[in-house]
Amino acid sequence: MFLDLIKKYDRIIIHRHNRPDMDALGSQLGLKEIIKDNFNNKEVYAVGDMTNKYEFIGRMDLIDDKLYENSLVIITDVQVKNMVSDERYKLAKELLVIDHHNNDCDITNNVIKDITMVAACELITKLAIDSNLKISSKAATYLYAGLITDSGRFLYGSNMAHSLSIASKLCSFGADFKYIYDNLYVEPLEYRKMKAYFENKFIVDGHVAYLFNDKDVFDKFNVEFMDISRGMVQVMSGIKEIEIWANFTYDVTKNKVIGEFRSRNKTIVDIAKKYGGGGHNLACGATLDDFNQAKEVIKDFKKLIGDE
Numbered sequence: 001m002f003l004d005l006i007k008k009y010d011r012i013i014i015h016r017h018n019r020p021d022m023d024a025l026g027s028q029l030g031l032k033e034i035i036k037d038n039f040n041n042k043e044v045y046a047v048g049d050m051t052n053k054y055e056f057i058g059r060m061d062l063i064d065d066k067l068y069e070n071s072l073v074i075i076t077d078v079q080v081k082n083m084v085s086d087e088r089y090k091l092a093k094e095l096l097v098i099d100h101h102n103n104d105c106d107i108t109n110n111v112i113k114d115i116t117m118v119a120a121c122e123l124i125t126k127l128a129i130d131s132n133l134k135i136s137s138k139a140a141t142y143l144y145a146g147l148i149t150d151s152g153r154f155l156y157g158s159n160m161a162h163s164l165s166i167a168s169k170l171c172s173f174g175a176d177f178k179y180i181y182d183n184l185y186v187e188p189l190e191y192r193k194m195k196a197y198f199e200n201k202f203i204v205d206g207h208v209a210y211l212f213n214d215k216d217v218f219d220k221f222n223v224e225f226m227d228i229s230r231g232m233v234q235v236m237s238g239i240k241e242i243e244i245w246a247n248f249t250y251d252v253t254k255n256k257v258i259g260e261f262r263s264r265n266k267t268i269v270d271i272a273k274k275y276g277g278g279g280h281n282l283a284c285g286a287t288l289d290d291f292n293q294a295k296e297v298i299k300d301f302k303k304l305i306g307d308e
């Protein structure tokens with residue numbers, strides 16, 4: 001399906017989830033490079049919202065609606081409608097979803113899904129290699145970026161042997177991992193101070209830890225929503241007594257509370273799904289109505305680990 005669909009269309013537009021992380025951007029931009037390098041007569045674009053933090057990895061294309069006519073849209077790293085960045089994917093002639101999340105796809109029947117892959121970038125690399133497509137050093141750098149970030153620098157993954165073998169191949173294709181690491185491991189002073197603030201703020205309830213971030217945290221720190229919502233969940237990780245941790249952040253643009261959930265061992269994705277969310281077994285999230293509903297989620301976590 002992967003190669004057949006790519007061959008069938010002269011114009012391909014690649015989407016991914018909104019508020020992108022490195023796996024979303026890496027899979028999108030990596031796939032764009034691969035298609036451009038292997039098929040010299042195709043137009044390929046990558047679109048969606050962008051965050052300043054990740055501009056070192058690449059930029060998005062600004063394209064006219066009419067380019068969607070007779071196009072193939074490939075969506076990476078997401079398979080639910082309400083999380084796709086740029087709704088114009090609906091204007092495409094045909095759709096293909098390539099994802100590694102544990103969700104049911106509500107976008108199209110053309111789905112390549114493998115939840116054993118720790119990153120969408122791992123899946124894209126595998127598809128390209130299986131299809132005998134050439135992967136340039138630029139494409140490999142994009143793909144490597146998503147692989148190391150979604151795996152927590154090779155800390156997580158249900159098939160580590162596969163993840164590492166893909167990493168090895170990407171390095172042999174010339175992935176510039178030093179460039180990626182140099183950008184990932186240097187942070188602005190403001191960000192370091194923000195971490196210290198949240199490290200002192202989280203609440204411990206039995207074996208669950210959580211943060212409730214009202215809109216005033218964005219007055220304290222001049223950062224983007226994801227820098228706190230997804231960025232600060234990790235201040236509660238790696239603590240012996242804490243089995244499940246969650247970051248609840250008020251999103252003023254949606255008047256909702258975005259929950260990011262993490263667990264060391266116990267599968268929590270079913271609790272995320274109960275609240276309309278999803279993701280991975282040990283790392284997932286949901287969009288909640290308010291902080292009262294967040295308290296319900298915490299209750300469910302405590303029930304799961306026998307705290308209640």
Ligand SMILES: [Mn+2]
Binds near residue numbers: 118150
């Ligand atoms: Mn991903």
